[in-house]
Amino acid sequence: MAERLRRAERLDTPQSLRRQITWRPSYDTDAVGVFAERFARFMGTAKFLMWMTIFVITWVLWNFLAPDDLRFDEYPLIFLTLMLSLQASYAAPLILLAQNRQEDRDRVIASQDRDAASRAHADMEFLAREVASLRLSMGEVATRDYLRSELRALLAELDERDSGAAPEGGASHGGRE
Numbered sequence: 001m002a003e004r005l006r007r008a009e010r011l012d013t014p015q016s017l018r019r020q021i022t023w024r025p026s027y028d029t030d031a032v033g034v035f036a037e038r039f040a041r042f043m044g045t046a047k048f049l050m051w052m053t054i055f056v057i058t059w060v061l062w063n064f065l066a067p068d069d070l071r072f073d074e075y076p077l078i079f080l081t082l083m084l085s086l087q088a089s090y091a092a093p094l095i096l097l098a099q100n101r102q103e104d105r106d107r108v109i110a111s112q113d114r115d116a117a118s119r120a121h122a123d124m125e126f127l128a129r130e131v132a133s134l135r136l137s138m139g140e141v142a143t144r145d146y147l148r149s150e151l152r153a154l155l156a157e158l159d160e161r162d163s164g165a166a167p168e169g170g171a172s173h174g175g176r177e
Contacts, residue, residue: 033101040098043091056080 042048059080063073073079 033097036094036097037101039091040095043095056084 059073060077063071063075063077063080
């Protein structure tokens with residue numbers, strides 16, 4: 001075992017062998033992060049504040065009103081202060097870890113939003129160009145209103161011809177009356 005430890009500490013030993021003999025604890029960073037987010041989320045609720053207030057009030061009342069032999073934290077309440085400090089010393093890093101994870105998620109979402117906005121902008125520019133080209137093409141195509149106006153003009157011209165030809169020739173040859 002001692003020989004194996006010496007070989008694992010050497011720099012010319014492959015890393016896989018060196019990793020096998022480590023004394024550092026291993027942990028799942030994602031599991032720690034999920035726990036930190038849940039903890040931070042719970043600490044930000046009214047439920048937590050209510051229970052913490054009830055705990056502190058009970059602690060203080062017990063240590064002031066209970067008989068002397070049942071008190072466990074005398075007047076300066078040093079043990080309560082120690083417990084609250086310990087809770088705060090763990091809460092702060094866990095809250096910061098949860099905030100860092102949220103910032104990472106926000107960064108990814110912002111990047112995806114920028115990409116989607118860029119694609120939407122490109123699509124809108126394409127559609128604007130297509131609509132402009134359709135408008136230019138429509139300028140060369142006869143529209144329904146244009147055809148109707150032309151047909152009305154022709155009809156009016158035919159009516160004028162028929163009305164001018166009827167007195168001279170007697171009967172109308174157009175078939176319309």
